[in-house]
Amino acid sequence: MITTNIGKVFGLVCLAVGVSLIGVGCNGSSENGNGSELSGKVQIDGSSTVYPISEAVAEEFGAVHKDVHPIVGISGTGGGMKKFIAGEIDICDASRGMKEKEANACKEKGIEFIELSVAFDGLAVIANPKNTWCDCLTVGQLKELWRPESGVKQWKDLNPKWPAKDIKLYGPGTDSGTFDYFTEAIVGEEKASRSDYTASEDDNVLVTGIQSDEYAIGYFGYAYYEENKDKLKLLGVDGGKGCTTPSLETVRDNSYAPLSRPLFIYVRKSALERPEVEAFVKFYLKNAAQLAKDVGYVPVSDEVAKANEEALKGALSK
Known part of the structure; x- marks a missing residue:
């Protein structure tokens, strides 16, 4: 398991990032759209390269949302895609773009997804x-x-x-x-x-x-x-x-x-219907730039970050 400078970052994220903009309070009193506490699991698996960022986000998010348990695995991009297509995980970490055959398999299974660029490596x-x-x-x-x-x-x-x-x-x-x-x-x-x-x-x-x-x-x-x-x-x-x-x-x-190369996360649209997954992905995008720097990756540009936000907004509006 990679234990890079993540630990140093956790205590600073709430200060360095406008977390409150996404409805997540650093005092742990965050709420979802209907005013109830978030709970449940968020399942992430895939690339060992993307793992440091996803694990850092999961640790910090879990510290804020005590009843949400983000679980990050490492089975390689291909292994993560297999689980993603099988509906076993909510988010697939990927150190390459989704292949055409994987996209076709998702279509056959009725799995809609969004692709978000989280860093460069x-x-x-x-x-x-x-x-x-x-x-x-x-x-x-x-x-x-x-x-x-x-x-x-x-x-x-x-x-x-x-x-x-x-x-x-x-x-x-x-x-x-x-x-x-x-x-x-x-x-x-x-x-x-x-x-x-x-x-x-x-x-x-x-x-x-x-x-x-x-x-x-x-x-x-x-x-x-x-x-x-x-x-x-x-x-x-x-x-x-x-x-x-x-x-x-x-x-x-x-x-x-x-x-x-660019690094990605793929998110199932159906998973975004769960408040804990929606909050986690929003949190991810808000924190990815800072955490990418701290684990040695290159943050995405402002243009890519804006495209990520638009992609997520579009998925949530449907």
Whole structure:
């Protein structure tokens, strides 16, 4: 579980954010539209990348609404989508956009939803701190390393000046939106990847693996690198305009290409009919910008934030 600076934020949210604008009082006396106390559960699952934001929102919301229990799981974007389509959860965290087949499955099930952009993230390419020979990889080298049927076994296969040592690969599991995004951006086809690597939906497993092997390399969300940067080495990526490393600035201006991406939550419209879910989503949008910064993500622009509010308003008016 990610325990980034969230704890420092909880006590400040009521001061830093206009919570009262959405009908939620910091004294815990919040009410829904008919004047009664909120209660119930809000079920969230999906991306491990979006998890830090959703968990932070859930913790703060639950502190204000003592009788509402937001539950945030991590089963990867694909796993979350399966639960969302099955009607098992109210909100799906996603580190990629919903696929056409998933949208069609929702339609077949009669599930209407709204898509809300909550932050931006960059994917970080990570090596062991003892790696002194590689500071940057081109997109071409990354593709050759990760493509299906790759012949790259040792570091020297990427550059003859590099060690004749076996590369140990670490990356997200196939249900992860991070996996989908990386393979499409680097290999050119979603889910096209070599299979002989250590895969996990738990970023902690990836960090531990890379940290423990001098010849390891892997990838996961930039925010999680930030939480573990004292244990890891961040590699630059050359997408054709020179070597660039991910940062709040390079992700925001898209100069860290092609490994910058938006992060989403998908909300079932039928779930919004429950006052606790409506209040939670409103709270989420009001607090996401501040919490995104605190967990290392890039907040959405004012224009995207306004579009989110309009999307939610439209869903609630029907």
